[in-house]
Amino acid sequence: MIEAAMIWNEPNNKSHWDPxxxxxxxxxxxxxKLAGQAIRAENATLPRVLGGMSPIDPSFVNRLAGYGLMDHVDALAVHGFPLDWNLWSIHDWPAKLDEIRAVTDKPIWVSEVGISTFGAEEVQLWGLRRTAELLRGRAPRIHWYSLYDLPQAWEATTRHKEAEGSSYYRHFAMGLLREDGTPKAxxxxxxxxxxxxxxxxxxxYEDHRLDDAVAWMKRLGVTYLRTGLSWADSFRPDALRWFDRQMEALRDFxxxxxxxxxxxxxxxxxHHTSAPREPELFAEFCAAMIRRYAPAAVRAAAE
Structure with missing residues (x-):
């Protein structure tokens, strides 16, 4: 079932929101704010999570609080990749969470944390253990990024491309599984x-890995998952059929x-990172997805 609705992804990162x-x-x-209101109107008990910030920045939280946004979300999320992109040590994870706790009383989720195998699988192996040591018990949700490597034929959602050395290519090696589905260490x-x-x-859209991903997550003992329903994809042909298939496949998580x-x-x-001309249309999309996949009556019955 859907346990939470997240509003956007990395809104303070120029690869996901155009400055x-x-x-x-x-x-x-x-x-x-409009999205938070729309989600609450459809399901008053469903937690609303502000899309994970990257970088982790308390001044960004303060700015949004000044705009009144915190009245329309129930939790905040952060993303961190200290061994690949961030300019801080992996050992700083508790301090990074404390920076955000200092400016909000809302729960803080870690909705993306991961380590690339670009240099060596052993780096990811060590980093997974150390990340778990540092974060377990400190956040109500810790979403490891990711299950699969990004296929080489696809494009990573980032603006810098090859301009920053290996940075772009690390996007393609974040999985616990290789592109062909074979497991890493x-x-x-x-x-x-x-x-x-x-x-x-x-x-x-029409991801060929969906069914295998479900099987792997069950094999790994995963009980909770973060994924997306793209507003942009909703305009593809037969989009609802794909959304239905995806959400049905994930029903056990x-x-x-x-x-x-x-x-x-x-x-x-x-561009997909642009602010919409009519933000009400994004709120309408959020509301429609909640009505379809997390209506209040269904959630109440499950609880």
Whole structure:
């Protein structure tokens, strides 16, 4: 079942929200408030989580609080990749969480944390153990990113591409499983940390990995998952059929569903990271997805 609705993904990261269109996040805050209200109107008991911030930045939280957004979310989320992209040590995880706790009384989720095998599988193996040691018991949800490597034929959702050395290519090696589905060394120890650790796995439209992913997650002892329903994908042909298939396949997990990505034809700029021209349309999408996959009556019966 859906256990939470997440509003956007990495809104303070220019790869996911265009600072040229919205340099002070006023448009994001207005859109997210409408989305939070729409989700609450459809299901008053479903937790609303603010999309994981990257970088982890208390000033960003303060800014959004000043816009009144915190009245419309129930938890905050953070993302961290200290061995690959962040300029802080993996050992700083408790301190990074404390930085956000200092500016909010809301629960803090770690909705993406992971380590690339770009340099060596042994790095991921060690990093998984150390991450679990540092985060278990400190956050109500810890979503390890990710189950699968990103296929080489696909494109990572980032703006810098090859401009920063190995940074772009590390996106393709974050999985516990290789692109062909064979396990890496860290997959062998992941069950030591479940069910405390869950997974974050994005499924692309008509993703060929979906059924195998479900089988692997059950094998690994995973009980909760974060994934997405893309607003942009909702305009693809037969999108609802794909959404239905994805959500039915994931029915045995507690799912945090992330709503994000602007359809190009609805953005201020024609790009999935752009603020929408009409933020009400994003809120309508969120409401429609909650009505379809997490209606209040169904959730109440499950509880």
């Amino acid at each position: 040229a269109v919205d340099p002070d996040w006023t448009k994001f805050a207005a859109m997210a 860290a997959a062998g120890i992941f069950p030591e940390f479940t069910p405390d650790l869950g997974l974050c796995q994005w499924f692309h 507690d799912v945090t569903v992330t709503f994000c990505f602007t359809p190009e034809h609805l953005g201020i700029e024609p």
